[in-house]
Amino acid sequence: MINTKLIREQRELLEITQTKMAQLLGIARNNYRKIETGEHNPSIDTLRKLLHILELNKRPVVDILDPK
16 A cells, blocks of 8 residues: 555645646546545556656655555
């Protein structure tokens, strides 16, 4: 599972709304909300896009994974 706190904080830092993020990813806003809250895991393709948009694609994988 991904580190949802990191994803949300980075999205907010970049001032991207959930609606805008969903549009950029090509998914429904409700599906994006589920990813961000940990209710749903993104596909590999969506995860790659998400990390690129949030400028997290250069971070170590251990930072992206949920620390639980």
